[in-house]
Amino acid sequence: MAAASCLLTEDQFLCSICLDVFTDPVTSPCGHNYCKSCITTYWNINVQCQCPVCKRIYHTRPELQVNTFISEMAAQFRQSAQHKAMLDHKTQDALKERTKGKKSELVKTDAEIQQMIKKRRVKIEEIRRSVELSNKAADREMEEGVQVFTALKETVERSQAELIKTITEKQRVKVNQGAVLIKQLEQEISALEKQTVPSVGTSPATRNWTGARFLPASYEGSVVRAVSQLEKELSDYMTRLFQDELRRVQKYAVNVTLDPDVVHPKRDKHADNRNICRCVLSKQGFSSGRFYFAVTTSSTFTVGVTTQLTDNSSEITLSPRNGYWTLSMQWKLIGPNKYFAAADQPVCLSLKSKPTKVGVFVDHEQGLVSFHDVTTAALIFCFTGCCFPGTVYPFFSPCDNNGMKIHTKDESCVLQ
Numbered sequence: 001m002a003a004a005s006c007l008l009t010e011d012q013f014l015c016s017i018c019l020d021v022f023t024d025p026v027t028s029p030c031g032h033n034y035c036k037s038c039i040t041t042y043w044n045i046n047v048q049c050q051c052p053v054c055k056r057i058y059h060t061r062p063e064l065q066v067n068t069f070i071s072e073m074a075a076q077f078r079q080s081a082q083h084k085a086m087l088d089h090k091t092q093d094a095l096k097e098r099t100k101g102k103k104s105e106l107v108k109t110d111a112e113i114q115q116m117i118k119k120r121r122v123k124i125e126e127i128r129r130s131v132e133l134s135n136k137a138a139d140r141e142m143e144e145g146v147q148v149f150t151a152l153k154e155t156v157e158r159s160q161a162e163l164i165k166t167i168t169e170k171q172r173v174k175v176n177q178g179a180v181l182i183k184q185l186e187q188e189i190s191a192l193e194k195q196t197v198p199s200v201g202t203s204p205a206t207r208n209w210t211g212a213r214f215l216p217a218s219y220e221g222s223v224v225r226a227v228s229q230l231e232k233e234l235s236d237y238m239t240r241l242f243q244d245e246l247r248r249v250q251k252y253a254v255n256v257t258l259d260p261d262v263v264h265p266k267r268d269k270h271a272d273n274r275n276i277c278r279c280v281l282s283k284q285g286f287s288s289g290r291f292y293f294a295v296t297t298s299s300t301f302t303v304g305v306t307t308q309l310t311d312n313s314s315e316i317t318l319s320p321r322n323g324y325w326t327l328s329m330q331w332k333l334i335g336p337n338k339y340f341a342a343a344d345q346p347v348c349l350s351l352k353s354k355p356t357k358v359g360v361f362v363d364h365e366q367g368l369v370s371f372h373d374v375t376t377a378a379l380i381f382c383f384t385g386c387c388f389p390g391t392v393y394p395f396f397s398p399c400d401n402n403g404m405k406i407h408t409k410d411e412s413c414v415l416q
Contacts, residue, residue, distance in 0.1 A: 013077045016053055017042055021081070022074040026064035030056045033070055040064075148241065155233055163226040167219055174217040181214055242377040249361035249372070252290040256282040258396040278398045279406070281306070285391035286364060294359040294374055295396050302328040302397040302406055303358050304342075305369060307389060316406040318342035325369040325383050325392075327358065328401050341371075341381040346404050349381060364388055 013021050017038035024036040032053045034042075043049050049058040188206045258280045295303050302318065304326030318324045321344050330338040339349040357374040367386040372379055399406050 013074050021078050022070060025067050025070040025074055027067045027070070028056075028064070029058070029062050030054050033067065036064060036066060152234065152237065155237065156230065159226055159230040159233070163222060166226075167222055170217055170219065178214060181212075185209070239377065242372075242379055245379065246359065246372050246374070246377045249290075249292045249359070249370070252292045252361065254284070254286075254291045254293055256284055256293050256394045258282060258293070258295050258394055280396045282394040285393045286362065287391040288364050290361070290363045292359060292361045293394050294357055296357050297329065297355060298398045300329060300398060300400060301358075302326050302342075302395075302399070302401050304360060304371075304395055305362055305392040306395045307392055318401075318404055318406065319344050319346075320383065320386060323389075324395070325386060326395065327360075327371045327381060328404075329354075330402055339380075340404065341383075342404060343383070347381070351380065352376075352378075355380065360394065362392060364392070 015022055015025075015035045015038050016032065017034055020035075022033065022035055025033050026036045026039060027033050028039070028051050030051045030053075032051055034052070039052075042052060043061060049061045050056060051058075184207065192206070295301075297303070304324060306325070307323035316322075316324070318326050318328065319342055324342060326342045328340045328342060330340065337354065339351055341347040341349060351373075353373070353376060355373040355375065358380070359372040359374045361370045361372065362368065367384065367388065369383040369386055370379065371381050397406055
């Protein structure tokens with residue numbers, strides 16, 4: 001019956017008089033249904049008894065009984081309607097809560113969006129400032145570069161002008177000397193021609209030209225001497241540039257301990273120290289900015305920076321690919337020492353003098369690692385375009401190397 005009530009519409013359970021759900025429903029002889037109280041009141045008011053729907057007239061008032069079937073159906077419908085109303089009310093309350101929550105979320109989301117927009121605008125300003133600083137730095141560097149190369153160009157042009165002047169002056173003197181001698185010879189020839197006819201008198205005075213020689217001027221070595229002088233001037237100029245650059249990077253000096261005698265316990269002088277690792281890795285690392293440090297070198301050394309914090313006791317392959325940016329010296333008992341920059345393809349360096357103190361400068365943002373001879377201020381080597389994955393640590397080792405690897409001997413080398 002409940003299923004049947006679900007199939008009936010609300011209009012089928014409404015009284016035609018009160019237009020509400022049946023209460024004690026009764027059925028007239030003509031088949032129409034009303035609330036018992038509604039039809040009784042209706043007939044009491046009207047003179048004639050007639051059906052309010054079809055207008056059928058009853059001369060005798062019908063005796064009406066409650067239709068139990070319709071009554072039960074109406075009761076179920078009323079209960080269903082109340083349950084539905086309750087569900088609708090709960091649904092509306094839930095919708096209100098959900099709407100309220102969504103509005104709260106929307107307000108929160110809007111605040112988060114505004115915060116995200118604010119952060120991005122701040123980032124835009126940071127990028128703009130960085131671009132502006134980059135442009136200024138580029139302009140400053142280009143201006144300095146133009147000044148340097150202009151000065152170098154003027155030095156070369158001045159040396160060239162002096163070379164041409166020296167050769168020209170030497171040539172002019174030689175031409176004048178030749179002209180004087182030719183004039184003297186022509187004068188003597190003219191005087192001798194006048195004596196071709198025998199005449200009485202003294203012979204004209206002439207010079208004995210038998211041993212006289214007039215050699216062409218030699219200009220060999222002029223260019224070599226000029227270039228040698230130019231090299232000296234350029235070398236002096238480069239030294240001043242290197243000194244300025246070294247002073248600039250030394251402004252970023254940091255205090256790190258890379259002395260093996262300080263880091264490692266000193267051994268008995270009679271002990272066998274061949275298998276004792278002397279590598280030193282700074283505890284202080286740098287993940288941004290610029291920094292500079294210097295170490296006093298020994299007969300054999302490797303110095304630079306690394307991203308590795310692992311045990312260095314095993315053989316170490318030096319290359320940026322393995323997280324090492326280093327400079328090494330391989331000591332030779334016979335023959336010259338060899339210097340290497342441990343790039344992915346090692347670079348053998350030719351140095352004028354042995355560096356006794358090496359300065360290392362790192363610019364994390366620019367991806368730069370440069371090595372300087374602190375004594376002569378010369379730039380030894382420079383790694384550019386470096387990609388540091390994170391923190392880099394100063395590194396120094398007096399252990400054996402071949403320019404590309406450390407700990408190349410058969411003995412084990414245990415890091416202390």
